[in-house]
Amino acid sequence: QADTAPTAAAKDAVKAADRAHVFHSWSAQKLIDPLAVAGAEGSYFWDYDGNRYLDFSSQLVNTNIGHQHPKVVAAIQEQAAKLCTLAPGFAVDVRSEAARLIAERTPGDLDKIFFTNGGAEAVENAVRMARLHTGRQKVLSTYRSYHGATAAAINLTGDPRRWPSDTASAGVVHFWGPFLYRSPFHATTEAEECERALAHLADTIAFEGPQSIAAIVLETVPGTAGIMVPPAGYLAGVRELCDRYGIVFVLDEVMAGFGRTGKWFAAEHWDVTPDLLTFAKGVNSGYVPLGGVAISGAIAETFDTRPYPGGLTYSGHPLACAAAVATIGAMAEEGIVEHAAHLGENVIGPALAEIAERHPSVGEVRGLGAFWAVELVRDKETREPLVPYNAGGADNAPMAEFTAACKQAGLWPFVNMNRTHVVPACNITEAEAKEGLALLDEALTVADRHTTAGAA
Numbered sequence: 276q277a278d279t280a281p282t283a284a285a286k287d288a289v290k291a292a293d294r295a296h297v298f299h300s301w302s303a304q305k306l307i308d309p310l311a312v313a314g315a316e317g318s319y320f321w322d323y324d325g326n327r328y329l330d331f332s333s334q335l336v337n338t339n340i341g342h343q344h345p346k347v348v349a350a351i352q353e354q355a356a357k358l359c360t361l362a363p364g365f366a367v368d369v370r371s372e373a374a375r376l377i378a379e380r381t382p383g384d385l386d387k388i389f390f391t392n393g394g395a396e397a398v399e400n401a402v403r404m405a406r407l408h409t410g411r412q413k414v415l416s417t418y419r420s421y422h423g424a425t426a427a428a429i430n431l432t433g434d435p436r437r438w439p440s441d442t443a444s445a446g447v448v449h450f451w452g453p454f455l456y457r458s459p460f461h462a463t464t465e466a467e468e469c470e471r472a473l474a475h476l477a478d479t480i481a482f483e484g485p486q487s488i489a490a491i492v493l494e495t496v497p498g499t500a501g502i503m504v505p506p507a508g509y510l511a512g513v514r515e516l517c518d519r520y521g522i523v524f525v526l527d528e529v530m531a532g533f534g535r536t537g538k539w540f541a542a543e544h545w546d547v548t549p550d551l552l553t554f555a556k557g558v559n560s561g562y563v564p565l566g567g568v569a570i571s572g573a574i575a576e577t578f579d580t581r582p583y584p585g586g587l588t589y590s591g592h593p594l595a596c597a598a599a600v601a602t603i604g605a606m607a608e609e610g611i612v613e614h615a616a617h618l619g620e621n622v623i624g625p626a627l628a629e630i631a632e633r634h635p636s637v638g639e640v641r642g643l644g645a646f647w648a649v650e651l652v653r654d655k656e657t658r659e660p661l662v663p664y665n666a667g668g669a670d671n672a673p674m675a676e677f678t679a680a681c682k683q684a685g686l687w688p689f690v691n692m693n694r695t696h697v698v699p700a701c702n703i704t705e706a707e708a709k710e711g712l713a714l715l716d717e718a719l720t721v722a723d724r725h726t727t728a729g730a731a
């Protein structure tokens with residue numbers, strides 16, 4: 276245990292090896308200073324200096340049942356003792372059971388599960404299935420979206436992370452999804468936004484050529500790009516357009532799935548069934564890498580007698596599937612999905628609405644379940660974002676100061692551009708959620724100083 280005890284020497288060793296040998300995602304390697312974490316439990320994690328953080332990020336919105344859930348830890352340990360790995364071509368009890376439990380919870384006839392190691396691979400395979408099923412190539416996705424960092428997934432992504440890979444984007448067309456607060460259609464009501472967004476999509480399809488479009492890929496509730504809950508009727512309208520033109524409808528629930536929005540899958544809120552549904556993250560709370568595609572009967576049939584040309588060495592890995600079986604079991608037994616809905620309606624939603632009233636820096640709060648965005652602005656009237664789109668360096672100082680204030684207070688926030696997202700574990704207790712919201716409230720006074728009202 277000496278190596279992992281939270282001593283100053285242990286911290287130095289972890290940080291030195293990290294600096295020397297770990298190449299971090301999305302980062303300029305010499306400009307970052309990752310926190311060395313010594314342990315985690317439930318809604319908290321802690322560093323080697325004895326600082327404890329309330330995790331309002333769920334890491335990357337994946338620890339839906341918190342850290343170190345004993346039932347999941349035990350299931351992984353038991354599976355490791357029994358059978359660590361087996362190639363995807365075999366039938367394995369724990370893989371069959373994970374697929375059954377997932378298929379039972381996905382909407383409609385999404386009854387076959389193709390397992391991957393995470394979200395991007397799920398999106399890659401959904402696109403491949405759609406192209407093979409339709410014999411068409413083009414794929415449509417929205418500007419305000421994130422779908423992963425592999426080839427097709429990063430090209431589908433709407434945010435600036437795709438820019439360095441844009442040369443490979445042949446076949447991908449971006450359009451605007453609905454987002455009333457910053458309406459691309461200058462709408463003033465949800466109904467108007469819905470109607471204009473659907474008309475815009477219908478035009479996009481017409482001008483791209485319906486017969487060339489394999490799929491429309493949407494996040495049911497776009498997550499990283501701002502937790503934009505779609506207006507009533509929007510997803511049903513997209514479903515209708517897909518049906519009219521034989522386009523495969525893919526809902527990406529990598530972030531929104533598995534309880535996050537207060538339902539097993541967010542599509543349930545609008546009673547919509549896609550043809551393919553991608554998942555990852557919350558499926559096993561991120562304890563072992565796992566993702567997948569839930570496939571409709573019609574698309575699965577395409578590959579009844581024709582081989583599916585895709586696979587992964589670790590598809591349906593027994594340890595990951597054991598973690599999924601235990602996670603889904605714990606979520607059902609402990610009422611975690613219902614708890615997330617309760618948090619959204621009675622704890623997080625009302626508290627954020629009240630915070631928005633008091634803080635000049637809060638332009639809008641929106642979300643559902645344990646999935647909320649706080650949009651920070653320089654001016655409530657003009658809605659000018661607190662920092663410019665894709666700001667870095669000094670331009671991003673207001674958000675950097677706000678983030679530092681949260682961490683200083685013991686709250687680990689999820690921050691993206693001019694937003695902070697309130698995305699704790701779906702089983703965070705009410706008391707912990709309230710504690711985090713109070714810390715957020717306090718940290719927002721730092722953002723307030725950068726508003727026109729604060730500067731006046």
Ligand code: PLP
Pocket residue numbers: 335392393394395396398421422423424494498499527528529530531555556566
């Ligand atoms: N799709 C969505 C909606 C996501 O939020 C993410 C990751 O945040 C991905 C896909 C990519 O998942 P992964 O990072 O597991 O590849």
